[in-house]
Amino acid sequence: MIHLINMKEWVGLAEALGLLGVKPQTLYAYVSRGLIEVRRETDARRSLYRMEDVATLARRRGRSRRPSAIAASSMSWGEPSIVTAISTVQRGRLIYRGLDAADFSHNATPEAAAQLLWDNKSDVIFAVPRSAADTGFLALAALVPKSEALIGRSSECLCRDAQVAIAHLAAACRVRPGAKLLHVGLAELWSLGRDEADLVRQALVLIADHELNASTFATRVAASTGAPISACLLAGLSALSGPKHGGAAMAMLRLLDEVAAVGPRIAVQAWLDRYGFLPGFGHPLYPNGDIRAATLTSKLTVDSLMRELQECVLDTTGTLPNIDFALTMLVRMAGLPTSAPFTIFLLGRSIGWAAHAMEQACSKELIRPRARYDGAIPTSQVKS
Known part of the structure; x- marks a missing residue:
C-alpha cells in the first residue's frame, strides 16, 4: 500500500x-x-x-484592496464568487451537500452520487442507448438541437435531461447498452474483476464534483444563458479536454515514461524546467494532501516506479499526490487503457456538471463579468 x-x-x-x-x-x-x-x-x-x-x-x-484587483484575483483560486449548496472543500475535506465525500464514496454508486448532488428524490438510471457517437463531443452536440432550454423547466425534467445526456456520454465511451450501473458498464468494457470494478466505482464518486473548477465554471456560464443541459455538459467537456484539467493524468503517464528512461530526479527536474509544474502532484485546495487521492490510493498497490517518483517529488518540491496520481496508479494496477483516466473523469464529473447547471438555472442570473482592459485607447475625441 x-x-x-x-x-x-x-x-x-x-x-x-x-x-x-x-x-x-x-x-x-x-x-x-x-x-x-x-x-x-x-x-x-x-x-x-x-x-x-x-x-x-x-x-x-x-492582495491589493483595489476593487479591480480583488475582482481579478477571484478568478484564480481567489475568494468564493458563486453561491452553491452542491459541494465545497473545507480544511482538507471534500463535502457533498453536507456529507463527507470520502466517507460517502466507500459504498455509494455514481447513480447515488447523482441523486445526492442533483437533490433528486427519484432513483437515477443512466439508460445507455444502442447508437453511439464516436466521441463525447459528438454525442452531446447531436443532442443539443433536440433538447429544450433550461429556462422554465421543472427539476424533474432537468434530471431526466441530465440522465439522457450522461447516458449518451457513456455510450460514446463504449459502455454497452443495458448496463445497469455506470461502473459496472466500465468494468465490463475493461474486463475487470470485482475488486477493480469497485475501485472504478469509488473513483467515479470521488470525482463527481469539486466545487467551482474550470469545467464546472464553464458549465455554469452556459447554464446561465439558459442553454440545454446537453449544451452545458458540452461546455464542461470542452474545458475538461485541456491538458491542465482532464489531460493531467495523460501527462502523468508521460512523466512516468521519462522517469523509467532517465530516473526520477532527472525526469522531475527536466519536467519542472520545461513546464514549471508536475502533473499528478499538489493542489491549492489541499495543502496537506488531496483527500480524494488519499482515499483511493489507500486501496491500491503502488509499483516501485511510482513510489520512487512520489518520494523524489516530496523531497524536491514538498508536494503530495493528487487525484491524477491516484487515477494513474489505478490504470497501472488494473491494466486499464491509457484513455481510462479521462473516461472516468468525464463520466464522474458530468454528474457534477449537471448538478451545477440545474442550480444555476434556478438562480436565473446571467454570469457576465467585466473585463479589465489594458489595451490602447483612441486619442481622438468623441464628437457630441
Whole structure:
C-alpha cells in the first residue's frame, strides 16, 4: 500500500504571526471571529493554529484592496464568487451537500452520487442507448438541437435531461447498452474483476464534483444563458479536454515514461524546467494532501516506479499526490487503457456538471463579468 505523508497542519504563535505579519491581538481577533482554528493551551504562547487557515488569510492580506484587483484575483483560486449548496472543500475535506465525500464514496454508486448532488428524490438510471457517437463531443452536440432550454423547466425534467445526456456520454465511451450501473458498464468494457470494478466505482464518486473548477465554471456560464443541459455538459467537456484539467493524468503517464528512461530526479527536474509544474502532484485546495487521492490510493498497490517518483517529488518540491496520481496508479494496477483516466473523469464529473447547471438555472442570473482592459485607447475625441 502507499501512504501519503501529511505536511505540517498546525503552527505555533510565532510562526503564525510571522506568516500573517500581524500583532498577537490581531491574530486573537481572527480566532474569535472563526477565521482561524486554534488548539488552545493554558499558556497562549503554546497554542497551535491551523496552517491552512493562516495561509488563506496571509494570501488575502497580500492582495491589493483595489476593487479591480480583488475582482481579478477571484478568478484564480481567489475568494468564493458563486453561491452553491452542491459541494465545497473545507480544511482538507471534500463535502457533498453536507456529507463527507470520502466517507460517502466507500459504498455509494455514481447513480447515488447523482441523486445526492442533483437533490433528486427519484432513483437515477443512466439508460445507455444502442447508437453511439464516436466521441463525447459528438454525442452531446447531436443532442443539443433536440433538447429544450433550461429556462422554465421543472427539476424533474432537468434530471431526466441530465440522465439522457450522461447516458449518451457513456455510450460514446463504449459502455454497452443495458448496463445497469455506470461502473459496472466500465468494468465490463475493461474486463475487470470485482475488486477493480469497485475501485472504478469509488473513483467515479470521488470525482463527481469539486466545487467551482474550470469545467464546472464553464458549465455554469452556459447554464446561465439558459442553454440545454446537453449544451452545458458540452461546455464542461470542452474545458475538461485541456491538458491542465482532464489531460493531467495523460501527462502523468508521460512523466512516468521519462522517469523509467532517465530516473526520477532527472525526469522531475527536466519536467519542472520545461513546464514549471508536475502533473499528478499538489493542489491549492489541499495543502496537506488531496483527500480524494488519499482515499483511493489507500486501496491500491503502488509499483516501485511510482513510489520512487512520489518520494523524489516530496523531497524536491514538498508536494503530495493528487487525484491524477491516484487515477494513474489505478490504470497501472488494473491494466486499464491509457484513455481510462479521462473516461472516468468525464463520466464522474458530468454528474457534477449537471448538478451545477440545474442550480444555476434556478438562480436565473446571467454570469457576465467585466473585463479589465489594458489595451490602447483612441486619442481622438468623441464628437457630441
